Amino acid sequence: MNTNNFSMDGLPDVALLEKLANQFFSSLQPGSEASPLYEAVSPAPDPLLHQGSVSDVTQAPTSLPDPHFANNGGVPSSVAGSGISPSALSRQPASADPSFEQELQRALKGIPHSSYSAQLPFQGLSYYFLPEQQSAITGAIPQSLDINRVRADFPILQEHVNGRRLIWLDNAATTQKPRSVIERISQFYEHENSNIHRAAHELAARATDAYEAAREKVRRFLNAASTNEIVFVRGATEAINLVAKSWGEQFLQPGDEIILSHLEHHANIVPWQQLAQQKGLQIKVIPVDEDGQLILSAYQQLLSNKTKLVSFTQVSNALGTVTPVRQIVELAHQAGAKVLVDGAQAVSHMRADVQWLDCDWYVFSGHKVFGPTGIGVLYGKEALLNETQPWQGGGNMIKDVTFEHTQYQLAPGRFEAGTGNIADAVGLGAAIDYVDHIGIDAIQQYEHYLLVYATQLLKEVPGLRLIGTAPDKTSVLSFVLKDFTTEQVGAALNQEGIAVRAGHHCAQPILRRFGVESTVRPSLAFYNSCADIDALAESLLRLRRSRI
Template sequence: MSNATTNPHGLPDVHALEQLANAYFSALPGTHSAAVLPAPDILSHENSQLQKEHFSHSPSAIYQGNAIDLSDPQTSLPDANGLGLGHVPASTAQIGSSGNPGRHEQPWNPLDRASLFSLPFESDQPYEKELQRALASVSVYSPSAQLPFNPSGVLNESSYYFSSGIQFLNKGGELNEHQVSRYGNGIVSGKSYPAFNVNLVRNDFPILAEQVNGKPLIWLDNAATTQKPKQVIERLNYFYEHENSNIHRAAHELAARSTDAYEGARQKVQRFINARSPNEIVFVRGTTEAINLVASSWGDEFLQQGDEIILTHLEHHANIVPWQLLAQKKGLKIRVIPVDDDGQILLDEYARLLNPRTKLVSFTLVSNALGTITPAKQIVDMAHAAGAKVLADGAQSVSHIRTDVQDLDADWFVFSGHKVFGPTGIGVLYGKEDLLNSTQPYQGGGNMIQDVTFEHTQFHKAPARFEAGTGNIADAVGLGAAIDYVQKIGIDHIYQYEHYLLEYASQKLARIPGLRPIGTARDKTSVLSFVLDGFTTGQVGEALSREGIAVRSGHHCAQPILRRFGVEATVRPSLAFYNTCAEIDTLVYAIEKLKSSGRG
């Protein structure tokens, strides 16, 4: 790259790229002298003009509570001050056209990426994709030897991911409940949403540029694991390049750096879930180990023969099997809260199960198989009224819904880092501090002891008493970086955007003949389980994979709830905030294509 297109730091100059791209686009046939979108100022994030110009390329959108149809070549867009932004060029108003006359007359095919509809400010024009690839190569941060580590500059303000010029909220800050927004080739009635720039988010996830079977990857297996932003990947690299050491009990500099990073991650988790103290945060391998820890420590110590444990019909095997093992060992009884035909908890049946012998209620906040959001606060309060302890499984809720463990008041709360855009092999057990300190250790060894003789061992207080041996230090630090990322965007923004995607996808899938959704609770989050008449779930999963679409097919380690609905397996697309309506359209098209073919 020439010096003219690089800045003093040796990195590509985004404004020079803009000028080059403008010259290129002006030479394209049929572009009506269209100019490239102004490149965002990465440092100041004053990118409202970028957002406005992006807005003009969407086929339809919502502006200040009004529906605007951009398929009309005469449509004129107001800016934030009510000034016209000009008519939409005919070449951009037509669906899927990009300076190619007549292209819009071809049948619309979602598998053709150039013809996809898009969300507000998300354009699928090929020349803009090329520009975005160029801009994505501009590294806004490169870890240096200066400590401590700072996240990528793109994360300085959450507003970077949102429009500052186009308002999707009413003046009172509430979502507009009365708009009809047109996205893709369908109508979605309901809400309008903040101008969330999904393309900027997607640029943070390198794997989303991957090709699978010659097709762009569409990652719809988020309930199994989420993808990792470059900020997490960079943080892990930085740890191993500059901080790698065992923690605690060493006088050298790297031990101090590593300890600071590890304990700093603990504090980030504390703030993220609103725990009272970092002493209530225990690092474990994941949700499964956290539940086993409680069962093998508190459960083994305090539960007695004849005591009862209440679970729900929605539980993952990880919240069933450890309690079964403990029940067999100690003579306990397990009772199960049933669900209705939509997959919702029956609270009146739960009330009948509670009795003086109930010592523990363990339940999921969100079903991994159905997406049902359980009435968590009511479940906890009812259990405490009966004198029982409560463990809340947040593995499927933590990346979608705000967590406040003080408000929830569960005695334990557990989740996995890889479900919230962090590394695998790291997770969290939150426990009330007094409860943790009154519980016997789960494992013995180094790091959890205060003093050892051959006759007696004195244990540390929590959290160290439950972190025997060398822990997963680097991935704990990576989890902290993932939490930083989520908090910069905002968990409430994530929920709003994902809820829109869920509504959009649910309506699209419901139109496919022979497709039966499994789990239709009124309150649910980003899971879309279904079965398709005439095809096994494996056949559907393989057919989707051929189109680059990753979904989970099988029993999802939740066999009891699937059997409640008369099936042994489902196909389970699951959403995250980097997914798009265009990807959902491609999913629907691929299912319809499979169904019309009559074979898997």
């Protein structure tokens, strides 16, 4: 097979994806549980997993007109820029929308190639999505993508659960790891393992180079201005706590106000509550509407000269709502407040450009973007980091110590006390390499249409209520099913080899806003296919029929 027919910025076989979508939309009868599609569905061989190519994907310009959210391929624009969501489509059955197939074709063909990936400094790592390619990736980006090879890059997707092929739809909790990440970590421990900085021996130099190279990859991934703005932490939770315990304790005063949103994960609520109780601060909350999108007019009314911090999520882990980050940041800055953006649920689905967003801090976890657990990133504007006192003391973060006085390093060193998670930082760098070779814009567009496909199928399941239908949404399909607890649904899906989350998702306030204590939450990644969604829908229909 010609390796020039593959591209990590292309998409799965367009013709087959169109055929599947068209088959579904033309055959589905409203309210019917026995349409031809459902009869044909099986968790067995995945019809998307075959060799195919997209020969007419064109080379993208070197820069996007909008560096954060590009409206490519004819996807309708929206306030947050993620493309119009399934809830904004006609509420009629999917078969009533004949333009879906044509829109899908235009969008898939219009996805740009990554200009960044060609610039990455590879050092002999193997990438298994390229057949018979075991050396450094160089030269022009290939022209198509075979999703079968992409899925083969993830060893765990070959796993079987209860006799069925694993269908991993728990990506909002954690993503699976490509073989290149697994092997990069192994390579580190086999050939580079050492503590970093200062030592004179060869392994220390190798480990330091690998660690700092990973920091540079994160910088480029976020489009930060400098590697001095990239701090390695355990994850988004630790990053938020770092800001609260350092900047918050140093600069916030009694009577100051913090604004959060109703969409927040507990990790972006509890640290601020603790700080508020400690320092006499007030927390205000941006409400959401019935679709689960933030009410910006209410947010504007919350802002005042007492507002010192706005901290909110870019994508809701419970609903999938995409928030209008840049607008929120601009309004906060006009009020004189600093802004922290929780990007944990966003970075694997859409482009994150911290300079364009102009946020003061941005946080994410490596395990949510196909990297290892126990590693994450705090981005902070360099001047802001350097004026903030560190929250932990110890080795590595000091410039000079006497028993009377300590002088701290500048950022990022001042926030990386002790021996960090060196190997997993290197693994995170490998995960970013992998994502960038596929192309984040390609991922965003593909997942958008997969979400459309999944939403239309789930809406046909009797008694199923989707929780979260914001016009801007990505990759999350929270629902409740009449007559079943979420635990019962999750257990039934597990028997079919389908992994979903069932619970409150550490986001109890937003679920209670919609009158529920828990939901079933399938969540998507680029290695999922229409066949995965078909298996989910068929399993839910069988469960539904069991109570009729």
